[in-house]
Every structure is written in C-alpha cells, then in structure tokens.
Amino acid sequence: MPLEPLSQKDIEERLAELPGWSLDGDRIARSYRLGSHFAAAALVVHIAQVQDELDHHSDLSLGYHSVSLTVNTHSVGGAVTEKDFELARRVEELASGHGAS
Numbered sequence: 001m002p003l004e005p006l007s008q009k010d011i012e013e014r015l016a017e018l019p020g021w022s023l024d025g026d027r028i029a030r031s032y033r034l035g036s037h038f039a040a041a042a043l044v045v046h047i048a049q050v051q052d053e054l055d056h057h058s059d060l061s062l063g064y065h066s067v068s069l070t071v072n073t074h075s076v077g078g079a080v081t082e083k084d085f086e087l088a089r090r091v092e093e094l095a096s097g098h099g100a101s
C-alpha cells in the first residue's frame with residue numbers, strides 16, 4: 001500500500017502509545033539519555049542498521065550522553081506516515097536493550 005500522510009488524530013493516537021515521542025513541527029521526535037558517550041554512540045550505530053533494514057532514515061544525532069532523532073517521510077513531501085511510526089517502535093525496542101531512558 002502506498003504511504004500516505006497521517007491525520008493529526010492518527011498521529012496523536014500513535015504518539016499516545018509511544019511515551020517520550022512527540023510531534024516537532026512536521027516530524028516525530030525523541031531524545032534518549034545513556035550512561036556514557038560510548039553507549040550513546042553504540043545506540044546510534046544500531047539505529048543506523050535498523051534504518052537501512054527498513055529503508056527509512058531519521059535525522060539522528062549523537063550528544064555527550066544522548067541520542068536524538070527526528071523523522072518524517074521525504075517521499076510524501078515531508079509528512080508523518082505509518083513508516084515513521086514503524087521506525088519509532090523499532091527504535092524504542094532497541095533503545096530499551098541499550099539501557100537508554
């Protein structure tokens with residue numbers, strides 16, 4: 001099925017199931033805290049691996065003890081789609097395995 005922009009209501013319903021995620025303009029976003037810079041870097045690499053697997057890529061940044069990402073879907077002109085939430089759910093699983101909060 002082709003990707004379509006989600007309505008505001010659809011976005012809010014999905015965000016309600018993803019604590020820590022929020023709408024930032026036309027993107028969904030989350031930041032994580034980790035116990036060290038190296039732990040944060042490892043999470044970035046793991047997220048990059050999943051993004052290539054899904055062929056869907058966030059803007060992903062590494063801080064001192066933090067990782068931040070924002071994502072929308074370029075192919076529909078930069079709107080939020082189901083694919084962004086698929087990535088967000090996968091990242092949540094990963095982050096928990098890395099001890100991120």
Ligand SMILES: C[C@H](O)[C@H](O)[C@H]1CNC2=NC(N)=NC(=O)C2=N1
Nearest residue numbers: 055056057058072073074075076
């Ligand atoms: C050709 C390739 O499949 C596309 O460019 C993919 C790659 N990653 C992507 N990532 C995001 N966030 N949106 C896209 O539309 C997108 N498209």
